[in-house]
Amino acid sequence: xxxxxxxxxxxxxxxxxxxxxxxxxxxxxxxxxxxxxxxxxxxxxxxxxxxxxxxxxxxxxxxxxxxxxxxxxxxxxxxxxxxxxxxxxxxxxxxxxxxxxxxxxxxxxxxxxxxxxxxxxxxxxxxxxxxxxxxxxxxxxxxxxxxxxxxxxxxxxxxxxxxxxxxxxxxxxxxxxxxxxxxxxxxxxxxxxxxxxxxxxxxxxxxxxxxxxxxxxxxxxxxxxxxxxxxxxxxxxxxxxxxxxxxxxxxxxxx
Amino acid sequence: xxxxxxxxxxxxxxxxxxxxxxxxxxxxxxxxxxxxxxxxxxxxxxxxxxxxxxxxxxxxxxxxxxxxxxxxxxxxxxxxxxxxxxxxxxxxxxxxxxxxxxxxxxxxxxxxxxxxxxxxxxxxxxxxxxxxxxxxxxxxxxxxxxxxxxxxxxxxxxxxxxxxxxxxxxxxxxxxxxxxxxxxxxxxxxxxxxxxxxxxxxxxxxxxxxxxxxxxxxxxxxxxxxxxxxxxxxxxxxxxxxxxxxxxxxxxxxxxxxxxxxxxxxxxxxxxxxxxxxxxxxxxxxxxxxxxxxxxxxxxxxxxxxxxxxxxxxxxxxxxxxxxxxxxxxxxxxxxxxxxxxxxxxxxxxxxxxxxxxxxxxxxxxxxxxxxxxxxxxxxxxxxxxxxxxxxxxxxxxxxxxxxxxxxxxxx
Ligand code: SF4
Numbered sequence: 001x002x003x004x005x006x007x008x009x010x011x012x013x014x015x016x017x018x019x020x021x022x023x024x025x026x027x028x029x030x031x032x033x034x035x036x037x038x039x040x041x042x043x044x045x046x047x048x049x050x051x052x053x054x055x056x057x058x059x060x061x062x063x064x065x066x067x068x069x070x071x072x073x074x075x076x077x078x079x080x081x082x083x084x085x086x087x088x089x090x091x092x093x094x095x096x097x098x099x100x101x102x103x104x105x106x107x108x109x110x111x112x113x114x115x116x117x118x119x120x121x122x123x124x125x126x127x128x129x130x131x132x133x134x135x136x137x138x139x140x141x142x143x144x145x146x147x148x149x150x151x152x153x154x155x156x157x158x159x160x161x162x163x164x165x166x167x168x169x170x171x172x173x174x175x176x177x178x179x180x181x182x183x184x185x186x187x188x189x190x191x192x193x194x195x196x197x198x199x200x201x202x203x204x205x206x207x208x209x210x211x212x213x214x215x216x217x218x219x220x221x222x223x224x225x226x227x228x229x230x231x232x233x234x235x236x237x238x239x240x241x242x243x244x245x246x247x248x249x250x251x252x253x254x255x
Numbered sequence: 256x257x258x259x260x261x262x263x264x265x266x267x268x269x270x271x272x273x274x275x276x277x278x279x280x281x282x283x284x285x286x287x288x289x290x291x292x293x294x295x296x297x298x299x300x301x302x303x304x305x306x307x308x309x310x311x312x313x314x315x316x317x318x319x320x321x322x323x324x325x326x327x328x329x330x331x332x333x334x335x336x337x338x339x340x341x342x343x344x345x346x347x348x349x350x351x352x353x354x355x356x357x358x359x360x361x362x363x364x365x366x367x368x369x370x371x372x373x374x375x376x377x378x379x380x381x382x383x384x385x386x387x388x389x390x391x392x393x394x395x396x397x398x399x400x401x402x403x404x405x406x407x408x409x410x411x412x413x414x415x416x417x418x419x420x421x422x423x424x425x426x427x428x429x430x431x432x433x434x435x436x437x438x439x440x441x442x443x444x445x446x447x448x449x450x451x452x453x454x455x456x457x458x459x460x461x462x463x464x465x466x467x468x469x470x471x472x473x474x475x476x477x478x479x480x481x482x483x484x485x486x487x488x489x490x491x492x493x494x495x496x497x498x499x500x501x502x503x504x505x506x507x508x509x510x511x512x513x514x515x516x517x518x519x520x521x522x523x524x525x526x527x528x529x530x531x532x533x534x535x536x537x538x539x540x541x542x543x544x545x546x547x548x549x550x551x552x553x554x555x556x557x558x559x560x561x562x563x564x565x566x567x568x569x570x571x572x573x574x575x576x577x578x579x580x581x582x583x584x585x586x587x588x589x590x591x592x593x594x595x596x597x598x599x600x601x602x603x604x605x606x607x608x609x610x611x612x613x614x615x616x617x618x619x620x621x622x623x624x625x626x627x628x629x630x631x632x633x634x635x636x637x638x639x640x641x642x643x644x645x646x647x648x649x650x651x652x653x654x655x656x657x658x659x660x661x662x663x664x665x666x667x
Contacts, residue, residue, distance in 0.1 A: 067651055082659035106652070118663045120634060123656060 005048060005059045006249025007041050008081060009033060009068030012104035012132060012215060014040035016048035017246040018059065023091065023254060027052030028243050037068035045074070061253035065245055067105075079252050081245050082110060082121050088248030089211040090116040092238035097209045100200055100227065100235075101245070102216040104132040109203045122204045128168045130199025132216045137168055138192040141175050142185050149189050150220035156190035163188075163195045171195065193223055197230035210235045213244035261544050263537075264517055266479060268503040275495050276485055280367050286312035287373030293438060294375045296395070298388045299488050300558070300577055301381040302406065302427060304454050304569065307492045308447025309431075309438040314373050315489045316391065320348035320643065322362040323355055324533025329643035332358055346387035347612040347643035353394055375401055377437045379430070383408035383583045385615040404433050408578060413585045415578055423574035431570075444569075450492035451573065452566035460500035461487040462560045467507040468551040469600045472516025473524065474507045477550035478540035479517060481531045487559040518549040523664045526597055526633075527553035529608030530616045530642040535650070542654060546661045552600040554581055554593065555616070582615060586623060594631050603664050605635045606657075611647040636660040 002021045007014065011033060018027040029047025031040040041064070049056045064072035065084040072078075081101075089099040090112055099110040107130050111119040128134045139146040161183055165171040175188055196216065200206075210233045217223055218241040228235040238244055286292035295311035297303050299318065306313050323329040329347060332354030337343050339357065341350050355361060356372065363369035378392040378401060389405060396403030406426045409419055431442050464483070467474035475483075483503060490496035510517075525543075527550045532539065543550055558581055565572035577583075581592060597605065605627065607619035614620065624635040636656055641647040 067655070080655050080659040080662060082655065083662045117666050120628075121659060121663070122637075123652065 003052070003054055003059045004250045004253035005045060005062045006084065006246040006251070006253065007045050007062060007064045007066075007072050007075060008084065008243075008245035008249055009037050009041050009064065009066040009072060010081070010103055010215070010245070011067055013242070014044045014066070014068065015243050015246040016041075016044040017243050017250050018048045018052040018054065019247070019250045019254065021254065023251060025240075025247065026054070028240060028246075030242070033068065037071035038073055041068065041072045042074070063249040063253040065249045077253065079249060082108060082123075083118070084245045084248030084252065085213055086110045086112055086118050086121075086248065087116070087251045088244035088246075089213055089238065091247060091251055092244070093209065093211050093236055095209065097211045098206050098233075100206070100210055100212045100231075101214040102131065102196065102200065102212070102223075103214045107131055107200055107203065107214075109200065109206065120204075124199065124203055127166070129166050129171070130196050130203075132214075134168050134171070134196060135192060135216060135220070137172060138175065138189070141172055142188060144185070144189070147219055150193065150222040152186050153190035153193050153220075153222050155186040156184075158184070158187045161187040161191045163191045190222075190226075193220060193226050194230065197223070197227045200227065201230050206231050206233060208233065212237050213241045215242045218242040261519055263478075263540050263544055266475070266483065266503070266506060268499070268506050269482070271499060271502055272483060272485060275490065275499055277367055278495075279489055280363055280369055283312045283314045283373045284363075284369045287375075293377075294373050296375045296378045296392065298380045298384065298392070300384055300580060300582075301379055301388075302430065302573060302577070304450040304492045304564070304573060305427060305431060305434070305442070305447065306379060307450040308442050308444070308569075309434050309440075310443065310446065311376070311438065312373075313489075314375065316352055316372075317348055317388075318485065318489050319361070319363070319372060320352040321533050322366070323351045324348075324643035325536060326362050326365070327534045327645070328355065328360070328362060329534065330645040332360065333644055333646075343612070343644065343646075345612060346385065346391070347641055349387050349391040349394075350612075351643045352391065374399060377401060377434065378403040379434075380405040381408055381577060382406065383577050383580055385582075385613070387615075402433075402437060404430055406430060406577075408583060410583060411585045412578065412583050413588060415575070419578055420571060420574045423578050424571045427570050427574055447569050448566040451564050451569040453494060453497055454492040454561060455564035455566070457487060457491045457496040457500060458559065458561045458564065460497060460504055462557075462562065464500055464504050464507060465552065465556055465560075467504075467511050470511040471601070472514070472518065472521035473549045473551040474510040474515070474517055476517045476540060476543070477527045477531075477553045477556065478536050478543075480553065480556035481536060484556050484559055491559070516549065518544055518547060520547050521549045522547040523604070523661060524549055524551045524600065524602045526551070526593070526600065526602040526605045527555065527608065528593060528605055528618055530555060530610045530613055532608065532640050532648060533642055534645050535640075535648065535653075538650070539653075542657060546658065548661050548664075550606070551602060552596055554596075557596070558582065586618075586621060589618060590623060590627055590630070593627060597631050597633055602633065604633050604660065606660070607635060607637045609637055609639050611639070611641045612644055613642055616642075634660070634663060
């Protein structure tokens with residue numbers, strides 16, 4: 001049996017996936033990116049191998065992606081996270097899809113045809129709006145742990161609460177003034193998630209089946225419903241949504 | 256993606272170019288200090304030939320601003336112009352140039368030992384490219400108390416009518432009258448015709464140079480083009496530019512004949528729409544090289560082709576040449592042009608540079624990429640950045656976008 005690994009070094013976490021030659025996922029590992037990207041890559045790769053029950057040396061081919069892909073000095077090959085997210089998502093849902101990846105510091109929308117060919121992609125580039133970084137900032141302002149944001153948003157009752165600004169700093173000012181005006185934290189949490197979904201909506205016209213990936217989707221379960229409402233599309237979140245890029249990278253290695 | 260390090264190929268004519276550009280700057284610098292000579296500042300697609308007909312030494316601030324960009328000094332000086340009231344959202348040529356002036360810096364110091372930009376006797380703009388050049392020149396006009404004159408061109412022109420050309424011709428004739436007292440003499444019609452003729456010749460040769468990019472493999476890259484277009488911008492109308500492009504053309508034709516590409520093992524060919532990112536020319540050149548992808552043509556480099564110029568009808572042909580320019584035209588005309596270029600240069604895709612501070616040279620904001628993709632079937636990539644202000648540029652995101660785009664092309 002042959003083994004392949006993908007290592008996706010993103011801005012907040014490094015993720016690794018080990019697969020076999022049947023593309024079965026055998027192990028996953030995660031390590032916060034921190035300042036030592038190469039160390040994080042090694043740690044998540046080691047963890048994935050441990051979970052797969054194989055020795056690191058048994059992995060035939062390692063493919064790195066993500067913003068720290070050059071720091072994965074043990075990789076045999078590098079691909080962009082765009083390519084890897086597309087492949088990973090298509091693996092989960094092999095048909096014409098639009099992949100929406102909401103990562104820590106950027107989001108991307110990738111269109112794929114029924115044969116898995118990438119038709120185009122768009123990244124938001126300019127700021128934190130529509131990314132995990134925005135939600136981190138919101139959680140900080142609302143004084144709630146990031147992973148409780150969606151739970152809180154689930155208790156929202158006033159759908160008219162909105163956060164309108166593009167700019168994260170402006171959005172924070174908006175939040176503070178709403179808090180002063182007595183708006184409930186739950187409603188603000190939901191408004192923040194909706195704001196992320198709307199930024200995605202602006203990236204490009206989206207229709208048909210959407211596959212949503214990335215850390216934000218993995219950690220904020222309510223996001224699926226919100227995204228689906230905002231995009232007016234069916235949204236599928238693959239299991240282990242945060243590892244889809246790493247899975248795609250492993251699939252590149254298997255080819 | 257190939258990880259093998261390849262070298263950017265040198266063009267040997269570059270030595271000559273350096274020499275003639277240095278001579279140009281020294282000539283203008285000396286003229287600015289010689290009471291017997293007159294200096295005119297001119298926009299890059301302004302009425303240079305007319306100024307030469309009056310015997311002015313002509314200096315081009317946009318070229319200077321691009322030097323600030325290419326030497327990566329622009330971003331240091333832009334904030335000083337911002338502080339003086341010129342927004343970070345407007346032309347970063349203007350803000351870099353004015354900011355550097357306010358701080359007493361010019362890249363001419365490091366490159367040629369010239370202490371400051373040449374003080375003009377007159378500033379002459381043409382708004383065919385944008386309003387920013389007018390504001391920019393007016394700033395210097397106020398600063399030195401010298402006249403600032405110009406041509407106000409129509410914008411977003413569809414088919415160019417005789418009415419358009421008439422009005423610009425009249426403006427050019429009026430400009431000639433205004434220039435007389437500044438020059439201290441009448442327009443020398445022979446000199447003017449000569450300049451128009453030389454400019455036309457320069458432009459024809461420059462076009463031939465760029466066309467060597469249509470060979471497979473392409474003989475030059477967009478990044479080479481942005482460097483070698485210097486003489487077409489600042490020396491057009493002078494014999495030296497014609498001689499230079501003869502030399503460059505011979506070298507590139509040699510490449511075409513021997514099947515030598517600017518990029519070893521060229522795999523993909525792209526069109527670049529928009530301004531260069533001056534501070535990243537080298538980095539981008541190397542990135543595309545590592546991806547075996549050649550940016551074979553661009554709107555930008557082709558914007559200094561003025562084949563309408565006719566020495567027998569200098570005013571009217573100038574009016575036509577400077578109005579039929581891409582940047583002056585409506586989207587449908589621009590789209591026809593790009594579609595035609597894509598075919599002529601056999602490109603696989605289009606890269607649009609969305610330059611934050613230059614809406615005039617940014618064509619990705621009104622759904623043109625989407626329309627052209629539908630029309631030509633060529634995929635596109637939009638890069639967010641700027642010509643000079645590197646605060647608007649992310650190396651990391653640009654690299655990922657470009658690599659992902661090439662991966663997409665590789666799917667076949
Ligand atoms: S066309 Fe753009 S870059 Fe050129 S002067 Fe005008 S605003 Fe500046």
